[in-house]
Amino acid sequence: MPIKVKHIITFFFLLAVGSQLRAQDSTLVGQSLKWDLAKCIDYAKKNNIQINSLRLSQQTSQQEYLLAKAARLPDLSATGSQTFAHGNNFSNGDNGRHSGYNVSGSYGLSSNVTLYNGSYINNNISQKNLQVQSANLSILQQENDIVLQITQAYLTVLLDKESVIYNTDLLSTTQAQVKLQQQRYNVGSVARKDLIQLQAQQATDQYTLVNSQNAVRNDLLTLKQLLVLPTDLSFDIMKPDTVMAPIDSVSSFPEAEQTALQNRPEVKNGELGVKIAQFDVDKAKAGYKPTLTAGASLNTGYANGQGVSFGNQINNNFYQQLGVNLSIPIFTKRVVKTQVEEAKINVKQSQLDLKNTKITLSQTVERAYINVQNARSQFSAAAEEYKFSKESYRIASEQLKVGVANTVDFLLQKNLFVQAQQSFVQAKYNALLTLKIYDFYRGVPITL
Incomplete structure (x- = not known):
């Protein structure tokens, strides 16, 4: 079955917008904007x-x-x-009771450093560095997702706008035909039923045009919400000078698959996930090894009533300490062994996750390749059908104009033309969309 552009964008829109807060850029409130695809993508990357x-x-x-x-x-x-401190003191000389204050203090500096802990610190540093790289790749992966979502929404609006152009032209033609038929009816050269049939067709064309205009507004709103733009902002898109369906040959699937597996951030992130998990094993194994730390301290203090001045007490009580501490694990009640085994299990899980990521990506690229092939074939067939239907409709219109065509036969031919026209427009944008998605997996930036 052909891919429906609106079905695709609806899925991705619900996926993305449903999990987002409605944060808005206050600098855009009340403005009127008209953006091209590049501007939409750039804004989304910065504000998503x-x-x-x-x-x-x-x-x-x-x-x-x-x-x-x-x-x-x-x-x-x-x-x-x-x-x-305050207290009562007894004097030995006169057995008198005296009260007084006692003041004392102690001060110190201490420092400790780990000299060896089974390379835990080095492994932890390496692991945290990989986690930073993984976080950067996660950003790129999310940017790729939003680029596809914006592109799909943007092309949907372009499809709607082109449908409005076709339907406007169709309505204008029908209005001219109704006017001519009315003149003929007034002079009695055609039956009333022929006039009514054309008037009914005019109403149908008017209804179709209104639906196309509503689709533009609705899909513009979808794109606007996907960009998380302010609600009171007037927003529209810029239509490229030309929107051409792909006619050139498409790169082979094996080439695209290899490029995607080598360059896509989700694969690189999966590979980092395996390395990060392996460092957890190395860190857990450090629990089997001894830990050596060194420490040093400086301390002093004083107390009043010692008959020695504050400065002399501080100097006399000043002492320094330097030492090392060695801790050797002998029996840990299987704590370390369990930590190591659990870390190894996480490594295997990370490897499975990476394998699944590669399989999923390969399947996605293959599906994108098949979609391109199907869409190109569909577009070729739709273009051929549209070409002949358009010519048949033109002939039928001329025949109706000179009064030699049956109204029923004309309307039948017109309906066939309208169907062919809708299929052609849908097929054109579907072919363009599928190619852009396929090229994107090949590392080609999306442009119009």
């Missing part, structure tokens, strides 16, 4: 909520990477305490 959410995730990954690198550095902390 899902893409911007992924950009925030990328920033989080970047911070986690910087934190992992900082684990190599020693820490440094300062401590200080100051105590004020």
Whole structure:
């Protein structure tokens, strides 16, 4: 069956817009815009909520990477305490009771650094770096999705606008025919039923034109909402000078498949997922190995009533400490072994996910290739049908004009022409859309 452009855009629109908030760019409120496809795609890449959410995730990954690198550095902390105490004291000389204050304080600096922990820190840094790269690829993947959605919505509006042109011309022709038939009826050269049949056809053509105009408004709204533009914004698209259906040969499927598998971000992201999971195995294995840390501290303090000045106490009580600590795991009640085995399972799952991604992508590219072939064949047939139907309709119109055509036969020929015209327009944009999608998987940017 031929691909229906509106069916495709409806699916992707519900998929994308349904999960987005209705955030709006306040700088565009109240404006009147008319954009081409390139501008729509550029705006969507910058303002799409899902893409911007992924950009925030990328920033989080970047911070986690910087934190992992900082684990190599020693820490440094300062401590200080100051105590004020009041109490009653007894004097041995006169057995008198005296009250007084006691003031004391202690101060210190300490630092620790990890010297060896089974390469956990190095593996963690490498893993976090891959996660940053994965976040960047996720952004590209989402941008690719939004490009296809915008392109499909944009071409749908172009299809609607071209249908309006055809239907406007069709209505104008019918109005002229009704006017001529009315003149003939007035002089008694045609029957009333012939006039009424043409008037009914005029009403039908008017209804068809109104539906085409409504489709333009509805599909423009779909594109506007997909772009998440302000509701009170006047929005329209720019129609290219020419919209031609593809006639050149299409690249072979194996070539397109190979290009997609080598360059698409979802595949690269899957490959990174396997590497990231492998680092979890290496990090878990660090639990089997000893940990060596070094530490140093500086401390001092004082207390009043010692008969020694504050400065001398601080100097006399000042001491330094330097040491190393070695921790060797001997029995961990299977905690480390479980962590390692679970990490290995995650590696296998990542490999399966990558395999599934490649299979899905290959199937998608193959489907896109088949769609192009089908759409091209359909367009060729529709163009041929439209060519002859148009000529037959022209002849029937001339015959009606000179009064030698039967009204019923004319209307039958006109209906055949209208059907051929609709099929031709649909086939043209369907062929263009399928080719753009197929080329996009081949790494060719979408342009009109």
